[in-house]
C-alpha cells in the first residue's frame with residue numbers, strides 16, 4: 578500500500594489536494610545510497626516535492642529536475658524524474674549527521690542550510706525549458722517548496738512534507754500539498770485550509786498509520802470533496818548506455834584518450850542509481866569510429 582498518491586478537489590473544485598506516500602521509495606534510496614537518517618529525511622522530503630511536480634506534468638515525455646543547494650553539510654540535493662510519477666534522487670553527502678532538534682526532530686534545516694536556492698527545471702518539449710528559482714527560506718524543504726510554488730509558479734499553496742525514521746529505515750514518508758485555485762477568494766475557506774494544514778506538523782506520523790485515501794477522506798472528505806483514482810509512484814533511473822556514451826563523447830577525443838592512458842579505462846557511475854559504466858580503449862575507439 579506504499580508508493581502511491583491521490584489527487585482530489587475540494588470546495589467544489591476551488592482547491593486541489595495531493596496526498597503522496599513514498600515510504601518504500603525512501604527505503605530503497607536508504608539502501609542504495611547508505612543514507613544516514615538525516616540524509617534520508619532531507620532526500621525523502623525533496624523527492625515528495627518531485628513527485629508533486631511529476632504528477633502535474635501534462636505530456637508523457639515531459640521531465641523535470643529539482644536542485645536544492647543551501648550551503649549546509651548535506652551539499653546539493655538533486656531530484657529528477659519524468660511525467661507519470663517517476664522519480665529518482667541523491668544527495669551529495671549521504672552520511673551527514675547532526676544533533677537532533679530540541680523537539681526531537683531530525684535537523685533537516687541545518688543539514689540543508691538556507692543560504693542558497695531551490696531550482697526547478699521542467700522540460701516540456703518546448704524550445705526552451707522552464708526554469709524557476711527562488712531563495713531558500715529555512716532549508717526544511719516544505720517551506721522552501723511552498724515559496725517556490727508561490728513565487729515562481731504563482732500558485733497559492735500549502736505544503737507539508739515529512740519522513741519518519743526508525744532504526745531500520747522509514748515507516749512513513751511523503752506529504753500533503755494543497756493548492757488554492759485563483760477563483761478561491763473566500764477568506765473563510767482559506768482560513769479553513771490553513772486550519773487543516775496545522776494537522777500536518779507531524780505528517781510523517783500520519784502517513785505511517787494511514788493510506789493516502791484515508792488521509793484524504795479524514796482531513797478533506799467533508800469539504801465538498803471529490804477524489805480521483807489512486808496513482809502508483811515509481812522510483813526509476815533514466816541512465817542508459819546511450820546517455821553515458823554521450824557524456825564520454827562530450828569529454829572530447831583528446832580528454833577521453835588522456836583518461837584511458839592515465840587510468841586504463843573511463844569509469845562513470847550514475848549518481849542516481851550507482852550503476853557503473855566502464856569504457857575501455859576499444860569502447861572509446863568505437864565511439865569515435867561511429
Ligand SMILES: [Zn+2]
Pocket residue numbers: 814815816847848849850851852
Ligand atoms: Zn542510473
